Amino acid sequence: MRRTIFTSVLAIFLTFASGKVLSQCNDVKWKNDSTLSESVRAKFQLVDNALQAAAYRAAANALTWLLNNVPRATSEIYTKGAFAFDKLAEREKDKGRRKIQIDSMFLIYDLHLRNCGITTAVSDAKALAIYKYYSNSDPNRILKMLDSLLTIRGNSASNAMIIAYMETVKKSFLKFHKLTDDEMLAYYNRAMRIAESKQRAARRSGQSQQEFLVLKDDIDAILFSIVVIDCNFVKQNLGPRFRRYPNDLVLAKKILSFMLQNQCIEDPLWLQAGERLYKSNTEKDYSLARTLGLRYFVTNNYAKAQPMLEEALARAPGDPEKAELLLYLGRIRAKTDKSEARKMFVEAINLQKGYKEAYERIGDLYFDSADECGKSANPVDNLLVYIIAASYYQRSGNDTKVSAARKKFPTKAELSQVGYANGSQALVPCWIQEMTTIRTRD
Numbered sequence: 001m002r003r004t005i006f007t008s009v010l011a012i013f014l015t016f017a018s019g020k021v022l023s024q025c026n027d028v029k030w031k032n033d034s035t036l037s038e039s040v041r042a043k044f045q046l047v048d049n050a051l052q053a054a055a056y057r058a059a060a061n062a063l064t065w066l067l068n069n070v071p072r073a074t075s076e077i078y079t080k081g082a083f084a085f086d087k088l089a090e091r092e093k094d095k096g097r098r099k100i101q102i103d104s105m106f107l108i109y110d111l112h113l114r115n116c117g118i119t120t121a122v123s124d125a126k127a128l129a130i131y132k133y134y135s136n137s138d139p140n141r142i143l144k145m146l147d148s149l150l151t152i153r154g155n156s157a158s159n160a161m162i163i164a165y166m167e168t169v170k171k172s173f174l175k176f177h178k179l180t181d182d183e184m185l186a187y188y189n190r191a192m193r194i195a196e197s198k199q200r201a202a203r204r205s206g207q208s209q210q211e212f213l214v215l216k217d218d219i220d221a222i223l224f225s226i227v228v229i230d231c232n233f234v235k236q237n238l239g240p241r242f243r244r245y246p247n248d249l250v251l252a253k254k255i256l257s258f259m260l261q262n263q264c265i266e267d268p269l270w271l272q273a274g275e276r277l278y279k280s281n282t283e284k285d286y287s288l289a290r291t292l293g294l295r296y297f298v299t300n301n302y303a304k305a306q307p308m309l310e311e312a313l314a315r316a317p318g319d320p321e322k323a324e325l326l327l328y329l330g331r332i333r334a335k336t337d338k339s340e341a342r343k344m345f346v347e348a349i350n351l352q353k354g355y356k357e358a359y360e361r362i363g364d365l366y367f368d369s370a371d372e373c374g375k376s377a378n379p380v381d382n383l384l385v386y387i388i389a390a391s392y393y394q395r396s397g398n399d400t401k402v403s404a405a406r407k408k409f410p411t412k413a414e415l416s417q418v419g420y421a422n423g424s425q426a427l428v429p430c431w432i433q434e435m436t437t438i439r440t441r442d
Helices: 009-017 034-052 056-069 076-091 095-116 119-134 139-156 159-175 181-204 210-224 231-244 249-261 268-279 286-298 302-315 319-333 338-351 356-367 381-396 399-406 412-418
Strands: 425-428 434-437
Touching: 034 056, 034 076, 056 076, 056 095, 076 095, 076 119, 095 119, 119 139, 119 159, 139 159, 139 181, 159 181, 159 210, 181 210, 181 231, 210 249, 231 249, 231 268, 249 268, 268 286, 286 302, 286 319, 302 319, 319 338, 319 356, 338 356, 356 381, 356 399, 381 399, 381 425, 381 434
Parallel strands: none
Antiparallel strands: 425 434
């Protein structure tokens, strides 16, 4: 879920200035003047009470008095002042008066820079406020400002600034048509590189990476609201990222999802992302194993298909799913061991009664055994594989294959030559070892 960029200017500002940067606003001379000291403390108390009660005009008036009388007492005068005027601007309906509140807020930022010297904290907070109030009217100018700040800040750029940067890219691209596709993607790549760098730094220091995973997800969400994500986009933009960061499971999931939606899972990138996701400890599930196994199966990569399908079989939720997987595994095994393949097809039929395709596959095993099972001196015995194959084709409902097998049946004359009777029982030789009813094609 996308996060709100601004809970308030004060919240962002305090994050920057919470004791991490040395402030010059610590003048305590006012405490030596008892009259002034009493007034200052009263004003501070008034400010706190007013902010708590959302009485922002009263808070702003008291803060203005503090700015005029003790401008270097504490940086809280400025953080709370910026917050109060920001809230006044949000509530103001008249455009003229609203501009006055906004200008007052920016004046406080400038005074903070001049009087307290928290340059990085104040300039970043001011930039976010500029984004908040002016990105809808002039996003290209705001984008240049934020781009310059991100270049300077690098990994130290706040998550809020990175999201504001991407939102400005979106506005400039969609609303004002100021960016080309390549320029828009270049901005996206810059934001994502910083987010990934922040994540790596957290990983190296043993800190939680969760906030940066969320940040990357937010960046992607903005991009996906700008452009249509088709297969070419995934391959050209997400593919290189995945090759650089193959352990990014969130990215791997995006690739799988987008390529599945766009029906381009035949691309090697889809398989690479799926394999990486499956190898993670948390993603060994039936659905992914089945999908990967079937993808390898249709590309005739049976060496990779078989273990994936076997893992899917072990996790299959029910008999119909198990029967389907046994069918594919049987087709793979049929290439090296027809007898074992038959066992799998029979097991599939036991799990799903009347499984027509399984009957058809057994028929194929028998039909394709003519060469290895057609070495008897009795010519009719060599044709029994076709008769029994036709029986299984009939159970499958495949009339075309029944007809093809029937054409291979012996004639009545051939039966009489070897002393067999039409309708009698015979054991099919070779590995099949199953009884069938003799029939003729005429």
